[in-house]
Amino acid sequence: MNPVYYLYLAALLFTIGAAGVLIRRNAIVVFMCVELMLNACNLAFVTFSRMHGNLDGQIIAFFTMVVAAAEVVVGLAIIVSVFRSRHSASVDDASLMKL
Amino acid sequence: MTALAAAASQTSTGEAVQFWVLGIVAVIGALSTVLMKKAVHSALSLAGTMIVLAVFYLANGAYFLGIVQIVVYTGAIMMLFLFVVMLVGVTAADSLKETLKGQRWLAAGCGLGFGVLLIAGIGNASLNSFNGLGTANAEHGGNVEGLASLIFTKYVFAFEITGALLITATVGAMVLTHRERTERAKNQREMSEERVRGKQLPPLPAPGVYARHNAVDIPGLLPDGTPSELTVMQTLRKRGQIRDVSNESLEQLKALEQRSEERLGRDNEEEEVAK
Structure with missing residues (x-):
């Protein structure tokens, strides 16, 4: 097996995540799909790091994880505050600018 | 694995078996993240996919990232997701009403086309040989040491900025979820008077x-x-x-x-x- 299969897997996971972001309505699930896309990118970075034999790819994957953590904290806070004001976590309901 | 694996084109059979078994698990987990109706089930499927990815990181020689993936992603981020699912309500299901007609099918079609393009692009690139991380890891005495020497020299500014980002995110989350109290809180005396003068004197x-x-x-x-x-x-x-x-x-x-x-x-x- 060639490590390029890891890249195919990463592409597949990224595609599934992207489709999920477009298809799902629940804001939390949309967020999870974004996480899935970030994870797929990390897998691609780690695989490229192995292919080229240097560690820079892993550093980038590490930074991606940190950014993902920050993004999740802020995003989930936004979802919770939207849920408090609208009593719904559906992204369709947040179509109005004001309540 | 250091000299022999340089510019090899095949991994070991064990890794191939591991890839095909766990890769299927990862794809199934990703698909059920998208397709499960309840958010809790989606979160658990995603946690499974993330654990499989951690195993893949370990197999690819990224030992530090493999452990961090388990600790940070499945340990912290997914638990945060589960907390929010609990706050927002487990029963909150997806609305099936379509605001844009045929949007789901269009989205699925777009996803499919995107995937085909991405995979075709990877297939066209010439990626037949790989170097392996043996020499890169051995240079500083190990994977963690190698990452540390890069983070604290070449990427030190990015690392500092990451710290600023994390602090900003923490403050942002506190600001967003903070709620101003609009009415005065009842004190203990008022609460006890309300309790005794109310309809229900004994415990409920x-x-x-x-x-x-x-x-x-x-x-x-x-x-x-x-x-x-x-x-x-x-x-x-x-x-x-x-x-x-x-x-x-x-x-x-x-x-x-x-x-x-x-x-x-x-x-x-x-x-x-x-x-």
Whole structure:
């Protein structure tokens, strides 16, 4: 097996995540799909790091994880505050600018 | 693995087997993240996919990232997701109403096309040989040491900025979820006066406890058999999550009695025949 299969897997996971972001309505699930896309990118970075034999790819994957953590904290806070004001976590309901 | 693996084109058979078994698990987990109806199930599937990815990182020689993936992603981020699912409500299902006509199918089609393009692009690139991380890891005495020497020299500014980003995110989350108190909080004296002068002097009655149900969302029954809403706690009452099983269990009781009567009647007949 060639490590390029890891890249195919990463592409597949990224595609599934992207489709999920477009298809799902629940804001939390949309967020999870974004996480899935970030994870797929990390897998691609780690695989490229192995292919080229240097560690820079892993550093980038590490930074991606940190950014993902920050993004999740802020995003989930936004979802919770939207849920408090609208009593719904559906992204369709947040179509109005004001309540 | 250092000199021999340089510019190899094949990994070991064990890794290939691991890839095909766990890769299928990862794809199934990703698909069920998208397709599961309840957010909790999606979160658990995603956690499974992330654990599989951690194993892949370890297999690819990224030992530090593999452990960080488990600790940070499945340990912290997914638990945060589960907390929010609990806050927002487990029962909050997806709305099936389509605001844009045919949007789901268009989105699925776009996803499919995107995936085909991405995979075709990877297929066209010439990626037949790989170097392996043996020399890169050995240079500083290990994977963690190698990463550390890069983070604290070449990427030190990015690392500092990451720290600023994390602090900003923390403050942002606190600001976003902070709620200003609009009315004055009741003090202890007012609360006790309200309690004594209110309608209900003794403690509120306990929720219904049957032989088969002892959950807090089941109301207790009054002597005439009607459920009493007072026994269920206020939060569940406001959410409308009271589970009424009185009719159901009365019917079950009736059926049980009927069956036992039939049984008794049959036994009596048998006894009479025996006499």
